[in-house]
Amino acid sequence: xxxxxxxxxxxxxxxxxxxxxxxxxxxxxxxxxxxxxxxxxxxxxxxxxxxxxxxxxxxxx
Amino acid sequence: xxxxxxxxxxxxxxxxxxxxxxxxxxxxxxxxxxxxxxxxxxxxxxxxxxxxxxxxxxxxxxxxxxxxxxxxxxxxxxxxxxxxxxxxxxxxxxxxxxxxxxxxxxxxxxxxxxxxxxxxxxxxxxxxxxxxxxxxxxxxxxxxxxxxxxxxxxxxxxxxxxxxxxxxxxxxxxxxxxxxxxxxxxxxxxxxxxxxxxxxxxxxxxxxxxxxxxxxxxxxxxxxxxxxxxxxxxxxxxxxxxxxxxxxxxxxxxxxxxxxxxxxxxxxxxxxxxxxxxxxxxxxxxxxxxxxxxxxxxxxxxxxxxxxxxxxxxxxxxxxxxxxxxxxxxxxxxxxxxxxxxxxxxxxxxxxxxxxxxxxxxxxxxxxxxxxxxxxxxxxxxxxxxxxxxxxxxxxxxxxxxxxxxxxxxxxxxxxxxxxxxxxxxxxxxxxxxxxxxxxxxx
Numbered sequence: 001x002x003x004x005x006x007x008x009x010x011x012x013x014x015x016x017x018x019x020x021x022x023x024x025x026x027x028x029x030x031x032x033x034x035x036x037x038x039x040x041x042x043x044x045x046x047x048x049x050x051x052x053x054x055x056x057x058x059x060x061x
Numbered sequence: 062x063x064x065x066x067x068x069x070x071x072x073x074x075x076x077x078x079x080x081x082x083x084x085x086x087x088x089x090x091x092x093x094x095x096x097x098x099x100x101x102x103x104x105x106x107x108x109x110x111x112x113x114x115x116x117x118x119x120x121x122x123x124x125x126x127x128x129x130x131x132x133x134x135x136x137x138x139x140x141x142x143x144x145x146x147x148x149x150x151x152x153x154x155x156x157x158x159x160x161x162x163x164x165x166x167x168x169x170x171x172x173x174x175x176x177x178x179x180x181x182x183x184x185x186x187x188x189x190x191x192x193x194x195x196x197x198x199x200x201x202x203x204x205x206x207x208x209x210x211x212x213x214x215x216x217x218x219x220x221x222x223x224x225x226x227x228x229x230x231x232x233x234x235x236x237x238x239x240x241x242x243x244x245x246x247x248x249x250x251x252x253x254x255x256x257x258x259x260x261x262x263x264x265x266x267x268x269x270x271x272x273x274x275x276x277x278x279x280x281x282x283x284x285x286x287x288x289x290x291x292x293x294x295x296x297x298x299x300x301x302x303x304x305x306x307x308x309x310x311x312x313x314x315x316x317x318x319x320x321x322x323x324x325x326x327x328x329x330x331x332x333x334x335x336x337x338x339x340x341x342x343x344x345x346x347x348x349x350x351x352x353x354x355x356x357x358x359x360x361x362x363x364x365x366x367x368x369x370x371x372x373x374x375x376x377x378x379x380x381x382x383x384x385x386x387x388x389x390x391x392x393x394x395x396x397x398x399x400x401x402x403x404x405x406x407x408x409x410x411x412x413x414x415x416x417x418x419x420x421x422x423x424x425x426x427x428x429x430x431x432x433x434x435x436x437x438x439x440x441x442x443x444x445x446x447x448x449x450x451x452x453x454x455x456x457x458x459x460x461x462x463x464x465x466x467x468x469x470x471x472x473x474x475x476x477x478x479x480x481x482x483x484x485x486x487x488x489x490x491x492x493x494x495x496x497x498x499x500x501x502x503x504x
């Protein structure tokens with residue numbers, strides 16, 4: 001199946017994911033379940049950045 | 062259900078010139094990171110007079126000094142900073158969540174640090190491989206392996222979960238129990254070394270179980286040793302299980318960089334996550350064109366705790382001229398890992414790659430899976446012996462088999478061998494990888 005992917009929107013949402021996870025971690029202070037789960041989320045956000053944002057950058061999207 | 066053939070349709074079909082741009086961007090990032098966060102890397106690059114601003118175009122990458130295992134060993138271990146990782150580590154120790162090490166067969170093991178993000182990166186790389194091999198939600202994966210302090214198959218487990226498969230860790234069971242568990246749970250896929258895949262099939266037959274008929278395994282990923290890319294060995298495994306067998310390559314220091322897709326045309330290199338360079342063994346010149354074998358130099362993009370940058374692996378590879386029919390622009394290697402630069406040896410003045418012997422032995426169906434090669438010195442002359450097993454039903458054909466082996470070995474390796482036939486199942490078996498080539502000459 002040939003599918004067009006809305007790279008621009010995906011990039012925007014991935015950036016928002018990062019901002020949200022980082023700011024959640026910041027306001028959590030030393031709340032372990034929040035900070036540690038945010039770390040996990042941010043690791044997966046990094047995977048999205050590697051897979052989508054970096055690709056979009058070289059493709060000019 | 063997602064029916065995309067590709068884990069990442071954008072990256073896996075990216076035009077080559079864009080892929081190059083991506084690789085340069087990512088190389089600069091990991092180089093800059095390592096330069097700024099690791100005393101080892103900072104010194105290596107400063108001594109060579111190279112810094113991040115010097116990497117302006119793709120061709121500048123080859124100016125970056127290579128690293129080797131011996132260099133990593135020299136900075137790791139007792140008494141070193143950031144024990145046990147040494148000053149190659151780029152993150153505070155408290156960010157390291159996973160320790161693995163190499164087997165140490167070539168010397169002191171390499172200690173490998175990973176942050177959780179690095180571990181996710183390895184998993185993500187393996188997802189590319191498994192998705193390309195047809196793994197999908199609904200697959201029930203059986204791991205006949207006790208994964209442990211070594212990197213082997215951890216990522217197969219995690220990637221299997223990420224894709225949405227069901228994962229059954231079969232580590233603590235013995236071989237017979239694993240076979241019965243595969244049968245009981247109707248597992249559809251497995252990951253193991255070629256040696257063990259062949260060994261398990263032998264054991265199953267001894268239990269009166271015929272894997273293609275009585276078990277439901279229909280796809281197998283092999284890794285850890287050559288075999289998956291040796292056509293005769295792959296055919297043996299596929300015939301033994303009634304399953305498709307796919308090769309996957311990686312290592313502790315590098316990650317999971319190469320894999321066969323369902324077309325099995327060669328090993329794809331994941332060029333979005335790794336940079337593979339091929340270097341002429343004699344001149345050090347970089348080889349871009351297909352068909353010329355050389356030494357592999359690898360860079361892993363994005364692995365932050367203990368980066369792998371222009372790592373001189375000493376595996377021998379060559380680019381394949383064709384683009385795979387799967388449509389991926391990730392290049393193919395011809396014949397997988399063709400040997401190691403330090404395994405290729407001269408016997409009676411002739412260059413010999415042990416893998417060439419494997420292809421001959423495994424192409425003769427009357428022979429068992431196991432074999433050994435022993436090279437000794439008799440006076441001043443090299444003497445090479447091949448030990449094989451004949452399957453019991455073909456014992457009467459020993460003379461004809463010996464003649465065929467002799468001819469094929471002469472054709473393939475240009476050498477004459479002493480051939481010894483051993484009783485079936487008498488040669489050593491291994492549950493992981495086998496060391497079949499024994500060079501006992503004094504060095």
